[in-house]
Amino acid sequence: MSEQSLSILPEFSVIKLSGQDAYSFLQGQVTCDVNKLKEQAFLPGCHCNAKGKMWSTFIALPQNDDILLLLTKESAEVSLAELNKYGVFAKVDITDDSDNWSVYGAASKELNTLASADYIIELTTEHVLALSSEAISDASQDNNSWWQREILSGRAHLFATTAGEYVPQMLNLQALDYISFNKGCYMGQEMVARMRYLGKNxxxxxxxxxxxxxxxxxxxxxxxxxxxxxxxxxxxxxxxxxxxxxxxxxxxxxxxxxxxxxxxxxxxxxxxxxxxxxxxxx
The missing domain is CATH 2.40.30.160 (Elongation Factor Tu (Ef-tu); domain 3)
Structure with a gap:
């Protein structure tokens, strides 16, 4: 990483879920145990179709009684549409909240530059992801070094051409706690479980x-x-x-x-x- 590695990450979007059914609705749609978000600062997960293939990978963040999903802009388009397809049957509002946030990446040694951020997600001991409702000055437009570190961490992100192509285990996401095998039913759960228990992957x-x-x-x-x-x-x-x-x-x-x-x-x-x-x- 460079000496000045704080950079803005325009590749990311934010989806917001609000309403009294926000937690219970999302619990039935994604691979992670959303209820853990009431006790944890952030929670990684996947949003799959009925065949267990991922529309997106995301990091979920609690915002009072609401939930924010941080995910790539390209995968957010399809995830937002798919969530809203089923959200009409629950008391939940699902919106693109990206205009209210800026997303940043930095080396862990530069945490002091992110003091004003609303959320800091320590991805590894060497690099972090941050979500801020206010712009942070001096952030570089060149984010290649951050993305190289993220790629080498083995954490996969999906884009337009890869959404709907892979089950989570094909991208090693079971090794990074993106999947709960104890939470019960969710969209695509049968195929994801089959990959684990029947050795289909x-x-x-x-x-x-x-x-x-x-x-x-x-x-x-x-x-x-x-x-x-x-x-x-x-x-x-x-x-x-x-x-x-x-x-x-x-x-x-x-x-x-x-x-x-x-x-x-x-x-x-x-x-x-x-x-x-x-x-x-x-």
């Missing part, structure tokens, strides 16, 4: 990097080389370039070895180095 999130500064589109194919031949086996989930290197998150077959020769697209000669995850998978 065959894919996982991997980290990779290349010593080139590349602008890589989310959804780009990733290829495996065997005996000089390449075949596409996965996709790019996230990518960010800064300071002469590009770091990526990939979805690959879960038995892929870190030593295997992985390339960006079977038609290109850009080799990727697979990296160790910062957490263990069960």
């Amino acid at each position: 065959k894919r996982a999130l991997y980290l990779a990097q290349t010593d080139q500064d590349l602008d890589i589109t989310v959804g780009t194919d990733v290829a495996l080389e065997i005996n000089g031949n390449k075949r596409n086996i996965g996709k790019v989930i996230q990518s960010r370039a800064a300071k002469g290197k590009t770091v990526l998150q990939l979805v690959l077959p879960k038995d892929t070895e870190l030593s295997e020769k992985i390339y960006l697209d079977a038609e290109q000669d850009i080799e990727l180095s697979l990296l160790e995850l910062p957490y263990a998978l069960d």
Whole structure:
């Protein structure tokens, strides 16, 4: 991270749920146990469709009796529409609250620069996410270093081209407490549980990097080389370039070895180095 790494993160949006059924309604829609939000400062989770594939990943925050969901702007569009589709049957208002908030990223050593923020989310020991109802001065528009740290933390975010494509375990989210397996029914719960208890999941999130500064589109194919031949086996989930290197998150077959020769697209000669995850998978 750079010495001055406080940056604004316009890639994020905020959805607000208010009304007497806000907690009970959301409990039936997402993978995390929303009731824990009454005791915790924040709570990560996923919003899935009926087949268990994610519309979005989010961080939930309590705001008095209301709930804020912090998620990427691209995934917020579909999540907001899907939540409102079912929200009409409950006493809950679900709105885009993004205009009332600014989202920032920083290195943990710069927490003092976020003193005025309403919420500070310590994602790792090295970087944080903050939500502020007031603008924070001196925040950089260049957020590439923060995004590289976020990618290397192994925490996945969804965008327009990846929403509705993956169940949570394909992005390792069970390892980061995005899923409660004890909370009861929610949208997509049957498929998410099947992935755990019946061993149906065959894919996982991997980290990779290349010593080139590349602008890589989310959804780009990733290829495996065997005996000089390449075949596409996965996709790019996230990518960010800064300071002469590009770091990526990939979805690959879960038995892929870190030593295997992985390339960006079977038609290109850009080799990727697979990296160790910062957490263990069960």
